[in-house]
Amino acid sequence: MKSFKPALSGLLFLLVAATGCAGAPDENQVVDLEPAQEAAGSPTEEEATEPDEEEAPSAVEEEFGSEYTYADGLTVRLAGVERRVSGEWDMPESAPYVYFDIQFDNGTDAPVDLTYLAVYCQVGEEGRTAEDVYTDDTGTGFTSAVMGGRTATAGYGCALPEDESYLQVELTLSDWEEVDDYVRETVYFVGDVV
Incomplete structure (x- = not known):
């Protein structure tokens, strides 16, 4: 009985293989097809990869x-840039730094949450x-x-050694109240501090 099963399974395999090939088309029945024409008005692959001109930049x-x-x-500006030295009760104390104001003018009809503003300085x-x-x-x-329709202003300070003048202030504002966690484009304010 044991020797009969392998022979039966081998026969079944050959039967299935032969049946699968029986429906194969004849060489004379195969027809070459032309590539599909692109529908009028549909973007080409090159056009589809081009950035949308209306899209906001990721950084300015x-x-x-x-x-x-x-x-x-919403408008942002960096103003009042000036050198200072921190006092005895400041952190860090007695250190040269640059002071500046960040000001937002809200020209929208809705409140804008400013608590998620990230500020980074490079010198x-x-x-x-x-x-x-x-x-x-x-x-x-x-x-x-x-x-x-209102304006909000806050002061910031970054350590700036006396022998350095170039300052870059990076501002990224996120609106985490939105469903899709909208992050506005990053704004870099750059210049020399006298």
């Missing part, structure tokens, strides 16, 4: 004293990350929303 660069307006009407030609400086003037940054 502005000089000190200028401003940037996002697509929804010098090598672009070293600068330490934050906390004083009475710099405080804790933005702690709430700016209402439609």
Whole structure:
């Protein structure tokens, strides 16, 4: 009985293989097909990969004293850039730093939450990350929303050695209240501090 099973399974295999080939088309029945024509108005592969001109940039660069307006009407500017030295009760104390104001003008009809603003400084030609400086003037940054048609201002400070002048301030504002966690384009304010 044991020797009968392998023979039966081999016979079944040959039967299935022969049946599968029986329906194969004859060589004379095979027809060459032309490639499908692209539908009129459909984008080509090259056009589909081109960025949309209406799409917002992921990052923009502005000089000190200028401003940037996002697509929804919110405007940001960096003003009041000046050298200072931190005091005895500041952190870190007795350190040279640069002070600046970040100001948002809300030209939209809705409140914009500013609490998710990330601020990073780089200084010098090598672009070293600068330490934050906390004083009475710099405080804790933005702690709430700016209402439609209103302006909000907060002071910030970054360590800036006396022998360095170049400063880059990176601002990224995220609207985490939105369902898709919208992140606005990053704005870089750059320039020399005298």
